[in-house]
Amino acid sequence: MMSTDLRGKCAIAGLGQTRMGRNFDHSSAMGFAAQAVDLALEDAGLKRSDLDGLLVNPGLTWADATMASFSLQQAMGLTDLTLSATMNIGGATAAAMIMHAAQSIAAGMANVVACVFADAPLKPPSPDKAKTGSAAAYGFARGLNAAYGQFGVNAHYAFVAQRHMHLYGTRQDHLGEIAVSQRQWANLNPAAQFYDTPMTMADYHASRWVVEPFHLFDCCLVSNGGLAVIVTSAERAKSLKHPPVYLLGMGQGHPGGDPIDTLASGAPAAKKIAFKMAGIDLNDVNFAELYDCYTFTVLVTLEDYGFCKKGEGGPFVEGGRIGPNGSLPVNTGGGELSSFYMWGMTPIAEAIVQMRGEAGRRQVPKHDIGLVSGNGGILSTHSTLVLGANP
Amino acid sequence: MVQKCDGCGELHFPAHSFCSHCLSTRSSWVPVSGRGEIYSFNVMHQVYHPGFAAEVPYAVVVVKLEEGPKFVSNLVGIKPHDIRIGMPVEVTFEKMSDEIMLPKFRPRQKS
Numbered sequence: 001m002m003s004t005d006l007r008g009k010c011a012i013a014g015l016g017q018t019r020m021g022r023n024f025d026h027s028s029a030m031g032f033a034a035q036a037v038d039l040a041l042e043d044a045g046l047k048r049s050d051l052d053g054l055l056v057n058p059g060l061t062w063a064d065a066t067m068a069s070f071s072l073q074q075a076m077g078l079t080d081l082t083l084s085a086t087m088n089i090g091g092a093t094a095a096a097m098i099m100h101a102a103q104s105i106a107a108g109m110a111n112v113v114a115c116v117f118a119d120a121p122l123k124p125p126s127p128d129k130a131k132t133g134s135a136a137a138y139g140f141a142r143g144l145n146a147a148y149g150q151f152g153v154n155a156h157y158a159f160v161a162q163r164h165m166h167l168y169g170t171r172q173d174h175l176g177e178i179a180v181s182q183r184q185w186a187n188l189n190p191a192a193q194f195y196d197t198p199m200t201m202a203d204y205h206a207s208r209w210v211v212e213p214f215h216l217f218d219c220c221l222v223s224n225g226g227l228a229v230i231v232t233s234a235e236r237a238k239s240l241k242h243p244p245v246y247l248l249g250m251g252q253g254h255p256g257g258d259p260i261d262t263l264a265s266g267a268p269a270a271k272k273i274a275f276k277m278a279g280i281d282l283n284d285v286n287f288a289e290l291y292d293c294y295t296f297t298v299l300v301t302l303e304d305y306g307f308c309k310k311g312e313g314g315p316f317v318e319g320g321r322i323g324p325n326g327s328l329p330v331n332t333g334g335g336e337l338s339s340f341y342m343w344g345m346t347p348i349a350e351a352i353v354q355m356r357g358e359a360g361r362r363q364v365p366k367h368d369i370g371l372v373s374g375n376g377g378i379l380s381t382h383s384t385l386v387l388g389a390n391p
Numbered sequence: 392m393v394q395k396c397d398g399c400g401e402l403h404f405p406a407h408s409f410c411s412h413c414l415s416t417r418s419s420w421v422p423v424s425g426r427g428e429i430y431s432f433n434v435m436h437q438v439y440h441p442g443f444a445a446e447v448p449y450a451v452v453v454v455k456l457e458e459g460p461k462f463v464s465n466l467v468g469i470k471p472h473d474i475r476i477g478m479p480v481e482v483t484f485e486k487m488s489d490e491i492m493l494p495k496f497r498p499r500q501k502s
Contacts, residue, residue: 148451149440149446152439154437155433155435162476163430210437211435212436212448213433
């Protein structure tokens with residue numbers, strides 16, 4: 001592979017985040033997307049007319065998802081764009097959009113690109129008390145599986161987790177450690193859906209089973225909302241409102257095959273490309289925001305980036321190592337498990353806040369280099385960003 | 392029965408419209424032993440479909456057939472928490488209606 005000169009060429013200059021969770025300000029995902037893009041522009045000190053690129057990762061409930069970026073462009077009255085795309089590789093999309101934006105900017109094909117995710121799976125309380133939630137949005141079954149009662153993403157991830165536990169001795173307590181550590185982070189994050197709700201290991205074990213080996217608190221939240229970032233050249237970013245968050249390294253890895261066999265994500269391949277571009281190794285990473293649709297995903301991702309050996313993710317997270325007082329801060333806003341679920345935008349948003357030094361009580365002391373991962377499917381797609389406070 | 396590619400002989404389950412190896416669109420159904428072992432499993436508590444409301448908690452298993460393909464199914468004649476990865480199993484057919492027989496699995500003695 002050719003070496004690249006993308007390192008530090010582009011930066012994230014704006015972050016726009018709506019209220020998360022049971023937010024019914026808009027009736028559609030696109031409404032949240034528009035609001036998030038406006039908030040990100042305002043955060044950067046830019047106007048809609050400055051935008052010439054729009055990349056959209058539609059959530060599950062987006063109507064007309066095949067041309068979401070065009071729909072959003074029309075809905076916001078954006079004109080004269082030179083970059084537009086609707087992208088979807090699941091939870092790895094957000095970071096992949098930022099890569100596409102950076103590549104386009106570096107190639108002179110766009111200047112100011114908004115990347116946005118939005119979804120609205122939760123419905124307002126209705127008179128007939130019909131419940132809505134993740135079971136309705138994510139409980140789909142494919143073909144023959146339904147005949148055996150195999151519904152939803154949870155159930156497939158559970159197969160992978162169960163085999164990891166069998167082969168490596170990973171225990172329920174290990175998953176619980178991750179859930180509890182991330183809840184402790186969320187309790188320091190006023191924007192988190194679980195900000196006011198502490199959780200002990202006993203609470204974790206007492207929470208209902210969704211599908212063994214996953215308790216309720218092994219699974220991510222469901223959120224209405226929108227989250228957008230503005231990517232521009234490093235030069236332009238320097239003249240805007242916030243300190244630029246530089247894109248030092250980027251990469252993707254999509255391993256293929258059956259995750260029940262591999263028990264691994266695409267992180268190794270994505271990391272290799274991104275770390276080479278950034279010129280860093282694991283010791284340079286001050287904090288990590290790792291995609292966490294499940295506690296188990298964090299455990300596997302820690303292994304796959306090499307924070308510990310394959311199969312040792314369980315013991316690695318023991319003793320609060322990834323929590324607020326631990327040696328490796330991970331998912332410092334509470335992650336998708338305890339703050340909000342905006343697919344791959346959740347870890348990116350928290351990384352930006354940390355890199356800028358705006359994280360308040362949860363601010364990590366050292367934030368020169370941040371690692372972000374995105375993950376989609378069942379450990380099927382993966383993206384890596386290495387963010388830097390300096391170019 | 393599982394799908395066998397007429398082009399290269401690869402076995403597929405579930406069936407595909409084309410072979411992921413040689414891309415052939417021609418395939419046949421061939422008998423397999425019906426024997427395999429538990430490769431992984433879960434225990435479902437969440438009710439996603441009203442038809443399973445009375446079943447929870449129930450286990451869904453991944454059986455790795457001796458011939459290679461994996462099969463998502465249920466294991467009958469055993470409590471969910473007695474299921475173990477590596478357990479030898481064999482197929483059994485459950486009559487769902489006059490027209491539908493559903494292949495499920497039951498524990499077997501190791502041969």
